[in-house]
Amino acid sequence: MTQDSAGGLTWTREERPLWDADKVRIIGGAPAGAFVVSFADGEELPGEWWAARDGGGDVVGYGRLDTTWGGDAEILLAVASDRQARGVGSFILDRLDGEARTRGINYLRNRIREHAERDTVHDWLVVRGFRGPVDGDLSRRVGVEWSTPTRGPSRPAAERYDVADDPAGQAPGHEEQGGYVDVDEHRY
Amino acid sequence: MTVDDRTGPAPVPSGPLSKIDYSERIPNNVNLADDRRLQRALEGWQPKFLDWWKELGPALPTKDVYLRTAIAVGRDGWAHFDHVPMEEYRWGIFLAEADPDRTVSFGKHKGQPAWQEVPGEHRADLMRLIVVQGDTEPASVEQQRVLGATAPSIYDMRNLFQVNVEEGRHLWAMVYLLHAYFGREGREEAEQLLKRNSGDIDSPRILGAFNEETTDWLQFFMFTYFTDRDGKYQLGTLKESAFDPLARTCEFMLKEEAHHMFVGTTGVQRTVERTAEVMKAKGGDATFEDGVIPLDVIQKYLNFQFSVSMDLFGSEQSTNAGNYYSSGLKGRWQETRRKDDHVLLEDTREMNYIEDGEIKQKTVPMLSALNLDLRDEYVADCANGVRRWNQELEDAGLDERLFLPHEGFNRRVGAYSTHHVSPEGEVIDAATWDSKHTDWLPTAADRQAVADLMVPVYEYGKFADWIAAPKTGINDQPVEFDYVHLAEEGVA
Numbered sequence: 001m002t003q004d005s006a007g008g009l010t011w012t013r014e015e016r017p018l019w020d021a022d023k024v025r026i027i028g029g030a031p032a033g034a035f036v037v038s039f040a041d042g043e044e045l046p047g048e049w050w051a052a053r054d055g056g057g058d059v060v061g062y063g064r065l066d067t068t069w070g071g072d073a074e075i076l077l078a079v080a081s082d083r084q085a086r087g088v089g090s091f092i093l094d095r096l097d098g099e100a101r102t103r104g105i106n107y108l109r110n111r112i113r114e115h116a117e118r119d120t121v122h123d124w125l126v127v128r129g130f131r132g133p134v135d136g137d138l139s140r141r142v143g144v145e146w147s148t149p150t151r152g153p154s155r156p157a158a159e160r161y162d163v164a165d166d167p168a169g170q171a172p173g174h175e176e177q178g179g180y181v182d183v184d185e186h187r188y
Numbered sequence: 189m190t191v192d193d194r195t196g197p198a199p200v201p202s203g204p205l206s207k208i209d210y211s212e213r214i215p216n217n218v219n220l221a222d223d224r225r226l227q228r229a230l231e232g233w234q235p236k237f238l239d240w241w242k243e244l245g246p247a248l249p250t251k252d253v254y255l256r257t258a259i260a261v262g263r264d265g266w267a268h269f270d271h272v273p274m275e276e277y278r279w280g281i282f283l284a285e286a287d288p289d290r291t292v293s294f295g296k297h298k299g300q301p302a303w304q305e306v307p308g309e310h311r312a313d314l315m316r317l318i319v320v321q322g323d324t325e326p327a328s329v330e331q332q333r334v335l336g337a338t339a340p341s342i343y344d345m346r347n348l349f350q351v352n353v354e355e356g357r358h359l360w361a362m363v364y365l366l367h368a369y370f371g372r373e374g375r376e377e378a379e380q381l382l383k384r385n386s387g388d389i390d391s392p393r394i395l396g397a398f399n400e401e402t403t404d405w406l407q408f409f410m411f412t413y414f415t416d417r418d419g420k421y422q423l424g425t426l427k428e429s430a431f432d433p434l435a436r437t438c439e440f441m442l443k444e445e446a447h448h449m450f451v452g453t454t455g456v457q458r459t460v461e462r463t464a465e466v467m468k469a470k471g472g473d474a475t476f477e478d479g480v481i482p483l484d485v486i487q488k489y490l491n492f493q494f495s496v497s498m499d500l501f502g503s504e505q506s507t508n509a510g511n512y513y514s515s516g517l518k519g520r521w522q523e524t525r526r527k528d529d530h531v532l533l534e535d536t537r538e539m540n541y542i543e544d545g546e547i548k549q550k551t552v553p554m555l556s557a558l559n560l561d562l563r564d565e566y567v568a569d570c571a572n573g574v575r576r577w578n579q580e581l582e583d584a585g586l587d588e589r590l591f592l593p594h595e596g597f598n599r600r601v602g603a604y605s606t607h608h609v610s611p612e613g614e615v616i617d618a619a620t621w622d623s624k625h626t627d628w629l630p631t632a633a634d635r636q637a638v639a640d641l642m643v644p645v646y647e648y649g650k651f652a653d654w655i656a657a658p659k660t661g662i663n664d665q666p667v668e669f670d671y672v673h674l675a676e677e678g679v680a
Contacts, residue, residue: 013606015543046505046556048605068508068559069320070499070601071395104396104499104600111312136312136373141390 009060009088010053011095017049018042022059027078031116047076050099052092054083063092065099072107072139073100093128100142109139215280218364229367230281233378237359240382241275245329246352248336249675250274253349254662258282258357258444266443269663271673277353281364284439292430294523294530295516302432306369313517314431315370319377320394321426321438322362323384324419325355327398328411330386335408338642340652344405346662346671347451351412354444361437369433396600397496404638405655406459406481410493413452413573418500420445421521421566428519453573454658460486460577461656464584476637479653483581483588485638488630490590491611494570495598501563503602504539510555520558521565537561540595541603545615547596567595598629646674 019039039045045064052061060083064076075096079088100108110125112118113135122134132138213231214220220227252271257278259268290302306314329352339345359381366374384391392399397415402408423445426438463483466474474480502509512518513532520526528535535554540547554561570592578589596609608621611628630638641654649668651657661667 044550044552046507046510046552047503065503066506066508067503067601068506068512069395069502070397070496071393072320074508102600103605106392106394106396106399109316113312133373137316141392144390 007087007091008055009091011091012051012053014049014051017045017047017064019045022051023062026059026062026080027076029081030078048099050092050095052079052088052095061088061092063096063099065096065103065105067103067105070103071105072109073103073105074109074111077110089124090128097142105142107139108142109137111137215278215282216364217282218368220281223368226368229375230364233363233367233375236379236382237279237356237363238275240326241329241356244326244333244385245356246274246336246349247333248339248345249677250336250349251673251675253673254346254665254669254671255350255353256447256663258440274349274353277356279353279357279360281360282357282440283433283436286432286436290432290435292516293428294519295430295514296531297430297516298530300430302435303430304432306431310431310515310517311370313512313515314429314434315366315374315377317426317429317512317518318362318365318370318434319381321419321422322359322366322377322381323394324398325359325362326381327386327393327395328352328402328416329355330393331398331400331402331411332408335402335405338405338639338644339646340405340642340655341645341650341657342648342670342672343651343658343661343667344455344655345646347447347455348408349672351416351448351451354447357444358441361441365433365437395500397493397500400496403635404642405455406486406489406638407493409452409455409459410489411452412448413456414490414493414497414570415500416445416448416452417566417569418497420449421562421569424521425518425523425562428523430516453576455655456486456490456573457577457580458656458658459654460590461580461584462654464580464586465656467586467588468584476641479641481638481641481654483590485630485634487590488628488634489638490574491593491597492629494592498563498567498595499599499601501566502559504560504563505552505556505603506559507556509558510553513555513558521562539603542596542607542609542615547609547613547615563595567592593628598625 019041023045024041047064047066050063051059052063054060059080061079062076063078065073066076067073075093077089077092077096079092097108108130110130112121112125115121118134122138125138125140129140129144130138131140214227214234220230250273252273254269255272255274255277256267256269257272258266258280260266292298292300292302332348332352335348336345339348363378363381366378368374370377384393386393387399387401397418402411420442423438423442427435427442429435429438459481460483463474463480463486466478466480467483470478473484474482476482509518513520523530532554536551537554537557537560538549539552539557539560540549542548574590574592581588581590591611593611594609594613596604596607596613596615597611599605599609608616608618610616610624616624641652643652645652648670649657649666657667661669662671665671
């Protein structure tokens with residue numbers, strides 16, 4: 001068992017991953033279509049699995065790499081419903097990226113076509129470097145430092161520059177005319 | 189269990205000759221002229237391909253090369269040989285003959301008519317399979333672009349260029365499928381196939397081994413033997429696909445791929461032959477000072493290329509691979525000759541893994557272990573070449589032998605990726621690995637010493653000292669045939 005911890009969370013490799021109570025709770029409890037899983041209780045799982053645990057030792061999320069070829073890997077990323085929007089997903093994605101890098105994998109892939117909240121998940125992935133259509137393959141280059149959005153209240157956009165001096169009039173509220181909105185990068 | 193136990197006899201070859209339309213700008217046997225929109229899209233991609241070829245294709249300037257060009261796809265007379273300027277090679281789109289009665293031979297759609305269009309629910313998966321296959325084709329051309337400058341003979345240089353132009357054609361084959369069946373997304377993926385580059389930091393080729401530098405001709409031969417062989421096996425599984433255009437495309441690509449295997453097999457064999465000759469004459473080990481590649485360095489190169497090529501098969505167990513099979517997208521090697529139900533829902537197999545510092549076995553569902561199934565077929569095939577190379581040592585009266593390292597050696601993907609295993613299959617700790625791995629894998633000094641031997645030999649019929657001449661030439665031509673005419677700036 002290998003461990004790695006950051007921000008109060010611990011990353012633990014599962015040597016013999018099983019479909020157990022924690023996975024039923026976290027993965028089985030996800031919105032419809034989020035994951036395609038059809039395993040029996042106690043069944044051994046294909047792929048490489050890691051658990052994210054909080055300081056109390058409770059599992060709060062899972063990450064998995066399914067390496068179909070030796071160059072890209074499909075990820076599974078699941079966060080317990082009561083721990084979402086607290087950085088657990090970013091923690092898991094960062095760790096999966098690191099695991100992929102040590103395996104010589106160049107691209108991470110994900111597919112969310114059947115996910116009930118796919119637009120939200122698509123935005124979350126795009127901000128973290130994934131590219132691709134919501135109904136197709138999303139992929140990102142492994143090992144690149146993607147800027148994870150900072151937590152907590154952000155400054156209003158208007159405070160970042162002097163709106164009056166903006167020659168193109170690209171102030172908030174005029175995004176569609178401004179041409180500076182990079183939807184792909186989600187940097188408005 | 190051996191391969192022969194699981195498969196029956198080979199099917200009788202069939203299929204009429206199908207002439208390729210060479211009057212078109214893009215040679216093809218898919219009636220491209222009848223689909224003006226597709227034809228225009230491909231004609232728009234063609235100059236980008238040619239720009240890529242000029243920028244990242246073979247660097248050595250040549251006037252023309254004695255190349256094999258496909259002229260038909262039937263079992264007889266499919267290729268024509270002639271001197272051709274490489275940039276004028278007729279890269280085109282050739283599919284194997286259609287079988288109107290073909291049915292899906294495996295998975296949940298087994299017995300249904302093969303698909304002539306892409307089913308919506310499998311669109312993303314099929315496109316991904318085609319993109320990954322397509323990404324490997326130009327990658328090897330990029331990896332090998334400077335090798336012409338150190339070719340050990342004109343004969344070998346011609347073989348390198350033949351491999352390169354055919355990898356270029358295989359890229360065309362995948363791009364045709366993307367353009368013809370996947371709309372705007374397919375066209376965008378086709379563009380990306382020229383934008384990712386081997387070894388590029390920001391945008392590397394997808395598969396790991398296709399980003400390794402091809403440092404010298406021994407590595408080129410090892411690459412064509414081990415890594416191109418992975419391609420052969422992947423094409424063999426796609427040849428079984430329910431998506432008929434993909435199946436027919438890959439079936440024809442396999443014909444051309446056979447030559448690439450030949451280049452690797454005979455290239456290493458001739459290297460071993462020359463080393464064995466020196467060892468026999470000396471009555472001991474050959475060294476770089478003897479002007480040949482020492483046998484232990486050949487073994488190191490073998491260890492490296494075999495292990496990185498094993499990683500190309502992915503992890504032993506993969507949900508995706510099982511889904512591809514059940515959906516009919518990607519079959520097994522020799523699917524139609526397998527003696528089982530071709531659905532595999534109840535089947536299991538044994539799989540090695542490491543626990544408590546030992547290699548153990550466990551039983552896993554067959555559907556989850558199809559990467560391993562394909563890899564096993566590949567390993568059995570790899571062993572054939574090693575036997576052939578060892579025959580050279582035996583013929584020279586030597587006791588030394590080359591061998592395939594253990595499947596767990598130097599692995600970064602799958603069940604062995606978090607462990608260290610010696611070439612003999614012993615599980616070792618990190619300290620032992622750190623102290624021993626330079627005995628097993630080529631060091632920078634090894635690669636430099638091999639590179640120092642790589643002096644170009646451009647005189648017809650002559651060969652560098654480190655490699656033996658082949659027994660015969662290409663297409664019944666003599667070994668000393670003028671296979672390549674160098675441009676004046678290439679000779680200088």
